[in-house]
Amino acid sequence: MTDQLYQEIILDHYKNPHGRGLREPFAGEAHHVNPTCGDEITIRVTPDLSDISYDGVGCSISQASASVMHELLTGRTPEQVRVIEEAFVALMQGRGQVEPDEDVLGDGVAFAGVARYPARVKCALLPWMAFKDAAARAGALAESGDRQTAGTSKGANS
Amino acid sequence: MTDQLYQEIILDHYKNPHGRGLREPFAGEAHHVNPTCGDEITIRVTPDLSDISYDGVGCSISQASASVMHELLTGRTPEQVRVIEEAFVALMQGRGQVEPDEDVLGDGVAFAGVARYPARVKCALLPWMAFKDAAARAGALAESGDRQTAGTSKGANS
């Protein structure tokens, strides 16, 4: 049964994470924690999303999710990010009823099985929630030019 | 069934209490409260137990018990008081299994039925517990001459 959860793609990203490590320069940073299991992630983004760097400790699902997210979102436009983000969140909250679109989600489709494990959905979403905060702080998702002041802060993913 | 509880003797003492009212002089006073039902009693005693006066609000059981106690204990020696007190407490805590001795308890035997009602035992004992405190404060129960200083204070019967 966990075959659906621990897809080859997920284990690959877990063992060989893409783009891992915190890099300079960055305009927004966010640190999120899963209070139940102690998983943590820090995400940094540049204003133009040309780099999304991250580091953290966590289970295969949260770590692979960060790696996949790095791949999917780096270098995208705010509009593309919004579409991908929404698709991923919808997949995770779909309790296994949502059919993922590989064109939008790429390796992210491997997370379809996670949606059947309510306790693990939080793991998969942890990097995405942290990204959202970091990007907001970097002003990276503003459609127009009114970008917010960049900054660093800490939030909880509860 | 409550016939056993509401014996004629008890109702008589309730309706026509003996010795009721707070009188001077006195050497010790105690005020006890039953926190569950709000019953209250104040007892005053003279050092030689020549008078036991009382006042309070409460149910038939607590009020009749005060009246009977007044009758039984007024003018007795400390040793007699001890014997009567012990007999009454034993009767109350006997869960209906103790046979009361009319020679010792007089009208107090009417309280035998109360012992079957755990919630009412406290009512019957309320004046007796207050008496004990008041008498101690009056030094009325000391066997020898080393009487305590008289005083007034407030205690809870919990």
Next chain:
Amino acid sequence: MSFDVAKVRADFPILSREVNGHPLVYLDSANTSQKPRQVLDAMRELQERHNGNVSRSVHTLGTEATSAYEHARAKVAAFIGAASADEVVFTKNSTEAINLAAHSVGRMLEIGPGDEIVISEMEHHSNIVPWQMLCERTGATLRWFGVTDEGRLDESRLHDLVNERTKIVSVVHVSNILGTVNDVARIADRARQVGARMLLDCSQSVPHMPVDVAALGVDLIAFTGHKMLGPTGIGVLWGRSAVLEAMPPFLSGGSMIETVTMERTTYAMPPARFEAGTPPIAEAVGLGAAVDYLSALGMDAVHRHEREIAAYALKSLADIDGVRIFGPATPEGRGGTVSFAVDGVHPHDVGQILDDLGVEVRVGHHCARPVCARFGVPAMTRASFYLYTTTAEIDALAQGIEQVKKVFNP
């Protein structure tokens, strides 16, 4: 008839038992209600099939228990019209909920000397003592609404009592001793006007009538499971999100944290922030089942039934010589709780003789001693009704009172 009391009674096994050789006539639901089979079954099902700790496990049992617990929260939230399930904090009873509010809101507002807290003379001890203790800790002043001769909240001094020094107003929605239903709209308006926080003690309203927190206009409400067909060990503090989010924790420990080091702890968001330690899991599930049961009947129908019973009881008691009713004399603006005195007989004795006939009423100060003092009595006898109460039970009460009079005034 839309409300089938016989059908309801069949769900409560205890109602078919005898007491002292008489059929049980349970008229003490304001003290604690009886529980239908459906509630007990739901708890047993959880305990026997899905028992695990919540919010801490990834395993199947833990996930099942967590989902049952959170489902119960969502049901309770829907029952009172909360904007979100996160506004529902599970406590062990109303009393803990009010203590939580007193401590946490007290700290949030940095209550101190010169500040005022306003309650009423009609409160249950659980809505008096926590505020007295808050005042003791902080130097704030406690003030209160009086009670009119008719047993209603005396709002004549509202503007004096609730003023710019007032930080918290906490009053009861339905009195547990007089049965009065307080229309708190004016008080809530005034509290908002002066910027005070307002808590409503709904321990006696949520079980008996439709309560919609959105319409009440208050910040917090408290109620308790065992008075609304649920089990003991579970209560609720509801709070508006913005208020709960601003409140510091009260009880602390496992499950309410975000992260802990020996030096410093950060706290989770509400409701977790206020639920330290293993919560009453089966009890929450039981409360959820109780809410399902009440919702299926409809709170409007429950309320209507109780008003009919209350009207019948008020009339029956008024017809008995030597019986004096405390609180509103007509069913308007009152719930199904009637306190009374029998001339020359102490409530303890009234209760005892009624119990002998299987009629279970409460006697004493009902954890509302100031109300007894207000009406000049040490204690009262109280009959309180619920969705399973019948007019035949009121008749049994009336007959029982005649018996009381016979024993004491033959």
Next chain:
Amino acid sequence: MSFDVAKVRADFPILSREVNGHPLVYLDSANTSQKPRQVLDAMRELQERHNGNVSRSVHTLGTEATSAYEHARAKVAAFIGAASADEVVFTKNSTEAINLAAHSVGRMLEIGPGDEIVISEMEHHSNIVPWQMLCERTGATLRWFGVTDEGRLDESRLHDLVNERTKIVSVVHVSNILGTVNDVARIADRARQVGARMLLDCSQSVPHMPVDVAALGVDLIAFTGHKMLGPTGIGVLWGRSAVLEAMPPFLSGGSMIETVTMERTTYAMPPARFEAGTPPIAEAVGLGAAVDYLSALGMDAVHRHEREIAAYALKSLADIDGVRIFGPATPEGRGGTVSFAVDGVHPHDVGQILDDLGVEVRVGHHCARPVCARFGVPAMTRASFYLYTTTAEIDALAQGIEQVKKVFNP
């Protein structure tokens, strides 16, 4: 064999269920235990036949409920060797019990700047955060015992840590994450010597071994019903009479008062003083039944069984390549709780794959984050045992770990 585990298991309906197509292997009893039929029956019997509120009624149902509740108190008192039932205060869980102690003892001793509170790095969050908050409120300083590499309390600095400034010492009897049993005699002696009050967190000891408060030499202990075959929603604070009597109330409201006026309240004697509001009545009765169940087996026998299982588990896990055990490596001075790491696999993933095989273990920081930090890991996997655990279940765990390794390191 004197301890018949098959016979015990037959009393626990849940143990015959399946999880993910496999027989349930429940190895999470340190989180919450399963409940035998006897406990659930006792609660149902009360709720269905004798349901009334306690300490407030003279009627038959109320008297029956009160007597069941107070009987449960007496049983719990006897179980831990308390001098009197009045030394047993019912709370909703261990966490509330510890919070009660922190608030009330804090006020009793008028804790302030310069005073010190001593805990340990081995504590559950519920025995950390309440003391951090006490220090925050009062300006006192929090200090703590460290943990050795072997997972034992580091008492080397005892005399420095517990000194004349120390007002309260609060440590855990048995660690919920390392399984360590702390022999607290030296610490208790030292606390007494400097005049500090001492609380022992017995949440993981009372369920698993004979505990005799008279022998412990501490002032207060806390434990929780749901970890000892009882229901959720009930916990215990035991205190020596003299200590409880000197402690001011914490939660306040109905049932803990002597008399109330609007101006001033006086309080009842313990234990009532600390039980504000309607207590968890059915839950107390359930705990009483749990205590009966454990006493009938004998806590010595329960403890012996768990030591055998722990020894078997320690050996089985040590035999698996890539498994590292945290805490004492031998069954001496440890309970039936074993935390471990599987090389290169995050505990969350270990737990998930084990659950897939029906093996329920807990993963995470176990509400003891400082212990994880101490051992340099973000989380651990924990298997914990109880009187119903079998060696076959340990075998299932070992096989499950092999499967974990296969998935992650094929």
